[in-house]
Amino acid sequence: MAGPNKRGSCRFNIHVSKHILTTIVLNWFFFVLLLRNGSPTSAPDIEGEALIDLLKVLNNSNHKITDWNDFYVTPCSGWSHVTCLSGHVTFLSLSSNGFSGTLSPDICKLKFLDSLELQDNSLSGELPGCLSSLMNLQTLDLSHNRFSGTIPSSWAQLKNLKHLDLSENDLSGTIPLQLYSARTFNFTGTNLECGTRFQKPCDSGSSLKVATRKSKVELVMIAASCGAFFLLLLGAAFTYRRQQHLKFKNEVFVDVAGEDEGKFSFGQVKRFSWREIQIASDNFNESNIIGQGGFGKVYKGKLMDNTQVAVKRLTDYHNPGGEAAFLREVQLISVAVHKNLLRLIGFCTTASERILVYPYMKNLSVAYRLRGDLKPGEEGLDWPRRKKIAFGTAHGLEYLHEHCNPKIIHRDLKAANILLDDNFEAVLGDFGLAKLVDAKLTHVTTQVRGTMGHIAPEYLSTGKSSEKTDVFGYGITLLELMTGQRAIDLSRLEEEEDVILVDHIKKLLREKRLHDIVDSNLTAYDPNEVERIVKVALLCTQNAPEDRPRMAEVVKMLQGVGLDERWAEWEMLEEVRSQELQLTLMKHRLAWMGESMDEQEAMQLSAAR
Known part of the structure; x- marks a missing residue:
């Protein structure tokens, strides 16, 4: 019995070691990202924890938000409803989500918040006075909720507030006078002290209307003194202005003065x-x-x-x-x-x-077609369309890298940034993180930005991006296109699979389980074409940027040209890497058992297994 038990124990330890290694890799992955995001490393942790705590008291009973969790350390790694700048949360939009809880003071931990939108929910309770500490706040919309109590007097400190909407709430009491300096404000549908009785308007449109009525009375008095003819002229003028006002009635809420004519010039655009x-x-x-x-x-x-x-x-x-x-x-x-x-x-x-x-791209994005809740009549992505998207995206990247002078690095390639036109042709968009690169430079060092799981290892650890950074993102996108799965999916742990999609696909390919790679929504496909695209994807996602192909080579390999040679080289490298990994795991296992073994013995045992 001793022999079988020992072998079983060995298998168990190797299995556990694999999961421990996965955990270590993930922890390192996220830790390095925090280091590269700039600012104190604790800031993303604070903001992520604050948002999770905030969501708990908002009462997310209908589960409208499911991707906020502790595993993604920073909310800037792709959390929904969150927009970040320089590694900090600056925009939070949670309107019309059916929340019925309260607004937690944890919101005040988002020190860089620029805009907060919580309108059209059923939130109750008092307004948190600590919002006054958010000195960057410019837009605050809490309208159409059930907030009660008074407006905290400390809100007078919100010097940068430009747009404030508290309408349709159970609020009462006075309004801090400083809040009237906001460009637009709305206190209608509340019990707050505003209106003609208190000599202050309830919304930014009312002041204009009061002034308009006052001017009208004065003009009528002048007209009466000057005669009926002048009165008729005035009436005609007033009618014309009223028609114009009705035509563009919403403009009273927007300051359009100061349009920057001539500040920017972009040719024929x-x-x-x-x-x-x-x-x-x-x-x-x-x-x-x-x-x-x-x-x-x-x-x-x-x-x-x-x-x-x-x-x-x-x-x-x-x-x-x-x-x-x-x-x-x-x-x-x-x-x-x-x-x-x-x-x-x-x-x-x-x-x-x-x-x-x-x-306007009526078919929206690849991400929407892969993972969105398609409405009745909306079409998914069959195999010909996925193949078309793979080729179209490759051609777009090849153009940016090879035919633009200076070359352009996109730096945020993912399914959500690949749009689809009427014919499901791939259209690469969102150049907000792109960089122009001098052809003489091999890389550009910048602050790390992008989407978790799509960020190349060298960019994550050093901040150095190149066209090979895009190649890595393209490879991850190809795998998502083939599998319908996300680049990182912790739910795969429950099935004892790798959480990182690249590793998961490598394992399935080694085991010849091509049918398990393909998206379950695909009922018809060409196995040979799928295998070819998966191989190209794995070549694009190699750890070392110098091992990855250029996009011009990718385009050829998608057509089958030169793929066999590159794949043979890849398999040899993977065998070496696999042996090194097994050796590392063996050494760790023996170290935990208090034993030692030289490298030659470990390699022999590893090879025997």
Whole structure:
């Protein structure tokens, strides 16, 4: 009995060691990311914990938010409803999610918060006074909830607040006078002390209306003294102005003065007026939101000629990173013209806004088609479409790397940034993190940004990005396209599988389990083509950037040219890496058992197993 028990114990220890190693790798992965995100390393931890604690008291009983968890240490690693800048949470949009709890003071731990949107829920309780500590806060929308009590007097310290909406709540008491300095405010539908009785308007539109009525009375008195003829002229003028006001009634809430005519010039790209953008987006109607990127929301819209567009409204442009992102995206997308790259229609700039206008992609993104809850009548991605997307994305990246001078590195390649036109042609978008690279430079050192699981190892550990960084992201995207799974999925631990998709696919490929690799939603596919694309993906995701192919080579290998030779080299390298890993695990196991073994003995035992 001793022999079998010993062998069973050995298998168990190796199995445990594998999971321990996976845990160590994941912990290191996230730890390095924290180190590279700048600012104190504890800041992302604080913000992540604050958001998780906040979600608990919001009462997420309908499970609208499922991707906030302790395993993803920083919320900037791709949490939904969260936008980050320089490694900190700056935008939190939780409107219309059916929350019925309270607003926890944990919200005040998000010290870099610029915008907080919680409207159209059923939140109750008192307003947290600690919000006054959020000195960067510019937009606060808590409308259409059940908040009670008074507005904390400490909110008077919110000097940068520009947009405040507390309407339709059970609030009472006085309003700190300093809050009236916000560009737009709305206290209607509450019991707060405002209105003519208190000589203060309840919303930013009321003051204009009061002034309009006052001016009207004065003008009528003057007209009466000057005669009926002048009164008729005044009536005609007033009627005209009233018609114009009704036509653009929403504009009383927006300061359009100071449109930056001539500050930016981008060749033939159209400059839109603020009024055109307002009309196109239905004054940025929340129901028109089709996406949210790192620097703002994207709205579906329609121009005056009925052209459907996507209107990207930057929320953080006033910060150095946001303004840089706007200029970068316009600059890059203006010079890079290719059928697989998103075309820029135009832009709009005012003293307080930065807007980009793109063609509307009715099939949205690859991520949506892979993982979204498709509506009735919406089509998924069959095998021909997935193959088409793989090729189209490769052609777009090849153009950026090989045919642009200087070359362009995208740096955030993922399924969510690959849009689909009417014919399901891949269109690479979101150049907010892209970089122009001098051909003489082999890499660029920057602060690490991107999406967890898609970040190349060398970029994560050193901050050095190159075109090979994009190649890694492309390889991960190919695997997601083939499997329908995410780059990192902790649920695979429950099935005793690797949580990192690349390792999971390597194992399945070694075991000849091609059918387990393919997305279960794919009922018909060509096994040979799937295997070819998976092999290309694994070549693209090698740890060492110098081992990865260039995108020009990737395009050829997708067609089968030169793939066999590169794959044979890869298999030899993988065998060496596998032996090194087994040796490491064996040494660790023996160290835990208090035994020792020289390297030659360990290698012989490892090979025998």
